Amino acid sequence: MVGEVLKQKYKIERLLGRGASGEVYLCRNIELGNLWAIKHINKNNTKYELLTEINILKKLNHISLPKIVDVIEDETGFFIVESYIEGTPLNKMLEAYGALSEERVISLAKQLCEVLSYLHNLKPFPIIYRDLKPHNIIITRDNRPVIIDFGISREYKGINKKDTVIAGTPHYAAPEQLTSEGTSDVRSDIYSLGITLHQLLTGVLPKYDDTTLLQYNSNISKNMDYIVRKCIKKDLKDRYQNIDALLYDLKNVNKVKILDARLRRTNRILITAMLITSMISFSTIYFGVSALNRENAALLMLSPQILSLSVNQTGVFKVIKRYPDGTREELKASEIEWNSPVTDVAKININEIQPLKEGKTDFDGTYNGKPLKLTVLVNKPQDEIKNVSINLKYLKNTKVAPFAGTGHRSDIIDGDIQSATICNPTSISHNKINNTTYFTDFTKLRTIKDGVIKTLDPNLDNFKDIDLVKTTSSGNIYFSTVPYINEKEQYVSEIYVFKNDEPFLIYQSIGSAYNISDFAFDSSENIYVLQPNNIGLKSKTNFTFVDRLSGQNFSRELQGSADSITIDQEDNIFILSTSNNTILKLDKSDGIFRIFAGKEKEQDYIDNEQCSFYSPKKIVAAGNYIYIIDGNIVRRLVLDNGKLADAETVAGLVGKGAKRLAISPGYSAQFAVPNDLTFDNDGNILLSDLENNVIWKIDLSKEDK
Missing domain, CATH: 2.120.10.30 (TolB, C-terminal domain)
Incomplete structure (x- = not known):
C-alpha cells in the first residue's frame, strides 16, 4: 500500500495506525504538496456503517474536527481522504506523563465541550459521537484537542429512535450504549467525556460514579470533583442535560461555588440574591409658576426603577424631581418618610438598600404628600453564582x-x-x-x-x-x-x-x-x-x-x-x-x-x-x-x-x-x-x-x- 498513488492524486507515504475497521495512512496531494490522512476500510465491513461515517464527515466544518475531502473506491475497499491532524494522541500523553494538572484538564475540557456543542447543534440532526476517549483525541502542537474517528457516530433523530447496534468502548461508553434497548443522546457523550476527565485528573478509570476523585488525587478541587462525578452518573437524568451546561460550570469552576443537592438545601441563604424595587409614577400637574405650584407640579422619578443585588452588594437609589420647565433637582433621600424602613427581608438606610434574607417586602413612603412605593424581592437565582458581584438596574415596565x-x-x-x-x-x-x-x-x-x-x-x-x-x-x-x-x-x-x-x-x-x-x-x-x-x-x-x-x-x-x-x-x-x-x-x-x-x-x-x-x-x-x-x-x-x-x-x-x-x-x-x-x-x-x-x-x- 505504501508508495501507491490513488486517483492519480494522493501518494501514500506511511502507515499511521490500525483500527478495528481498517488502516489509516499518511498521504500527500501530488499537485499541491499538502498532507492528508487516508482511512482504508475493507469491503467486508458493513457498507451502512461506512456510509454513515462518510455522511457525517461531510457535514463537519470545525477546526477541532477532521474534514473529509474525497472518497475513493477500488476492489480492496473504500478510501476516505480527510484532514491530517499532526499531534500526539491523548492516551500517549497519559502513558508518558501520567495524570495532568487540573488547570490543563480544565482547558482541554472546555475545548472538547465546544467541539461537542458544535456536533450536538448541527442541523438538521445533531451528531452523537459515542466513542470519546483519550485514544480518539489528538493534541496538536498548539495544545488544541482534535476529535477523530467517527466510525460509530450517529445522527440523533429523536428519543424514539433506538440505536441499531451496541456500540462504544467498554469503560468509556455510557451504560445506555451497551444495551440493545438503549438510546444514546447528547448525555452519552457527556458520560464519556466525564470518564476521560477522570482518567486525565487521576490517571485511572473510575470504579463507581459516586466515588470521589480526591481519593486518587488530593490536589483536585471539590468543584472539579463534583463536575466529573455529575458527568458519569449511571442514570441519564442525573447527568448534565446538555454540553453547554457542563461548559458553563467548567468556565466558572474557580469562581462559582458548585454544590451537590444536599449542600444546596442547607446553604440556600448563602447564594446570590436578587433585589427588586419598583415605583409608582405620578401625573404631572401643570399649574402656574409660583414656587409652591412649581413644587407641587414636580414629577418624581426613582432611579433605578428596579434594582437587583447580590447579598454582598449594597444598592443605591435616588429620586429626581423634574419640574414642568424641564429643570431637574435631586431629592435628598432623608426627606422621604418611610412608614417602616426595616423588615426581615431588607432595610433602607437613607439612600441605600441592603438585602437581609430571601423573601418579598413592600416599603411605603411619602414626599410632599406624594406616595412612593418600593417593592423589594430578595430571591434565589437559577444558579449558584458566588463571588460574582450583581448590581443591576432593571427597567420598570418591561x-x-x-x-x-x-x-x-x-x-x-x-x-x-x-x-x-x-x-x-x-x-x-x-x-x-x-x-x-x-x-x-x-x-x-x-x-x-x-x-x-x-x-x-x-x-x-x-x-x-x-x-x-x-x-x-x-x-x-x-x-x-x-x-x-x-x-x-x-x-x-x-x-x-x-x-x-x-x-x-x-x-x-x-x-x-x-x-x-x-x-x-x-x-x-x-x-x-x-x-x-x-x-x-x-x-x-x-x-x-x-x-x-x-x-x-x-x-x-x-x-x-x-x-x-x-x-x-x-x-x-x-x-x-x-x-x-x-x-x-x-x-x-x-x-x-x-x-x-x-x-x-x-x-x-x-x-x-x-x-x-x-x-x-x-x-x-x-x-x-x-x-x-x-x-x-x-x-x-x-x-x-x-x-x-x-x-x-x-x-x-x-x-x-x-x-x-x-x-x-x-x-x-x-x-x-x-x-x-x-x-x-x-x-x-x-x-x-x-x-x-x-x-x-x-x-x-x-x-x-
Missing part, C-alpha cells in the same frame, strides 16, 4: 412573552407563529421597510410576516449553508455563509445581498476555517466584517472594511477574540471583545480600538458608568443605546452624544437559564440561551433563544424606547 415557535425541537415546520416550529434560531434581523423579521434556523433563511413563519429558498448551491442574516435601514437583506471548501481545498466564507429572491455575492473571504462572527453596516451601507483567524490563548480576529460601491475590501488583524460588531446612528463603530469582557470603540482619529465600557478581565453584573460584564456575546446599537446579551440577560448602555452615560438591565433573571416559556415581567424572565436580538417596527425587542427554541418579544414602555 414585559416578556414568547413571540414565535412552540418551544419544541423538531423538524422545521412553517405556519402561524403559534404552531410553526423553530429549531435553532441563530441570527435575527427585522426589516422595517417591509415589516418582516428574517432569521436563520438550521442553516435555513426564514421570515415572520403578518403572524406567519415561512422558509425561503435563497437559490444557493447545495453545499453552501446560511449562517447570519442582517437587514439595513434601506431595506436590503444580507446573509453570510458557513465556510466551505472549494476545488482548491481552501476554506471560503461569503456574504450575499438577497434581492428579488436571488443572492448576489458581495464579499468573499478565503483561508479561514472559522465562521464570520458578525458584520454590520454604516450609513452608506459599507460593510464591516469580523472573522477569527485563530482561536485559543493567542486569539486573533480579522477586521475587514468592504466598500459597498467598488467592492474593494481592506483588512487588518486585531489581537484577541472580537465576536460582535455594531455601528450607531453617528457611524461610531463598536466591537465586543470576548477576550477581556469589554466593549471597544474605534477612535476615528488614529484608527485604534479603545475600551468604551466594561472592566478588563473582570466578570461581574454591574450597572453604572463603571459597568462590568459577566459573559457578553452580542451587541446591537439602536438609537441612544447599545444593547448587550450578557450571559442569559439583556442589558444596554445609555449614550449621551456618543459618550457612555449609564448602564441598565432590560430583562432576564441572572443565573444559568431555564427551558421555560412564560409571560413575565422583565426582571423575572428566564431565557435559556439568548443569541441575537433585533427591533420590530414598534421599537420592541425580538430575541432569539437557542435552547428554548423560540423567539421572545420584549415589550418596552414608551419612556424606555
